[in-house]
Amino acid sequence: MFNLTRDLTYLMLSVQEKFLKKLLLRRLRSDKKSNTHFGDGYSVTIDASEKEQIEKTEFEIKNILLQNEGFEALANFIRKNGTAVITDNNARYVLNLIKAEEGYFVPQTGLLALYLNLNFLNKFSFNSEQMFIYSGNDVERSDYIRHFYRWYMIKKGIQTFNIRADKLKRDLMLNNISITNLSYEEMLDIKQSAHDEKLGVDFAMRFIKEDIIKHQNIEQG
Numbered sequence: 330m331f332n333l334t335r336d337l338t339y340l341m342l343s344v345q346e347k348f349l350k351k352l353l354l355r356r357l358r359s360d361k362k363s364n365t366h367f368g369d370g371y372s373v374t375i376d377a378s379e380k381e382q383i384e385k386t387e388f389e390i391k392n393i394l395l396q397n398e399g400f401e402a403l404a405n406f407i408r409k410n411g412t413a414v415i416t417d418n419n420a421r422y423v424l425n426l427i428k429a430e431e432g433y434f435v436p437q438t439g440l441l442a443l444y445l446n447l448n449f450l451n452k453f454s455f456n457s458e459q460m461f462i463y464s465g466n467d468v469e470r471s472d473y474i475r476h477f478y479r480w481y482m483i484k485k486g487i488q489t490f491n492i493r494a495d496k497l498k499r500d501l502m503l504n505n506i507s508i509t510n511l512s513y514e515e516m517l518d519i520k521q522s523a524h525d526e527k528l529g530v531d532f533a534m535r536f537i538k539e540d541i542i543k544h545q546n547i548e549q550g
Contacts, residue, residue, distance in 0.1 A: 379487075386485050387532055390478055394536060400468045403477060404461070412480065413460040415449050420464040423448045428502060431463045432476035435483065435495045459483075471537060475529035482525070494522035 397406045404414040417423070420431055427444060434457070437445060442457035449462060461476065498519045500506045511519075 382487060383482075383528070386482060386487060387478075389485075390481050390532070391536060393481070394474065394477075400470075400473050401466055403473065404466075407461060407477070407480065410484070413450075413458065415460060415462045416465055417449060417462070418464060420449075420462050424462065429499070431468075432461065432472065433480045434460050434462060437496070441499070471530075471533045474533040474536060475526075478529040478532050479525070482529075494518035498522055 393406065394403065397403045407414050424431060427441065434445065436442075436459050437457045439455055443453070443455050445457045445460070445462075446452040446454050449460070450457075459480070461480070463473075494515075497506070497511070497515055501508070501511075501519070
């Protein structure tokens with residue numbers, strides 16, 4: 330089950346990244362006025378300082394997960410730190426209508442914010458706070474860990490986690506904006522966001538694997 334979840338998640342992110350790369354190529358080729366040039370790899374780079382900051386924050390996340398085992402304990406930790414964690418039986422259906430997955434939502438504006446507020450907070454507002462939304466407490470471990478990872482990285486102000494990119498990516502997937510309306514910087518922000526999501530998946534898989542090995546060693550004495 331662990332390997333299947335890992336493989337499916339990597340497949341999803343791989344398809345998403347390929348899709349975004351095609352959009353970027355199309356955008357570059359459509360704008361003949363630009364003198365900007367990009368390398369063939371379109372790689373996302375992280376300098377030594379950023380890498381050190383990410384590793385330090387990942388250590389903090391690991392300790393929090395060890396001190397708050399299970400979804401409900403972690404949800405209480407998140408709530409104590411000022412972010413809502415909503416469990417609603419209709420969440421999966423409501424989110425499917427806007428092509429969104431259960432998990433962490435950054436602050437939103439406009440119709441998406443209104444939709445989330447009305448359905449989950451009984452509130453009329455075109456601005457929503459960040460929140461976690463799930464259909465219940467029976468959440469797969471790898472899923473809530475990767476979403477928690479992203480929330481904590483944004484909370485700590487890690488540079489590579491771009492809230493604007495998250496909004497752009499969602500609007501793009503929902504066809505609310507056109508590829509021709511995006512700047513080069515916005516396209517690269519979106520690709521960076523996909524890279525950041527993969528960091529969260531990698532961390533979740535490493536953490537779970539290490540925890541499984543640890544418990545196996547304890548059982549074997």
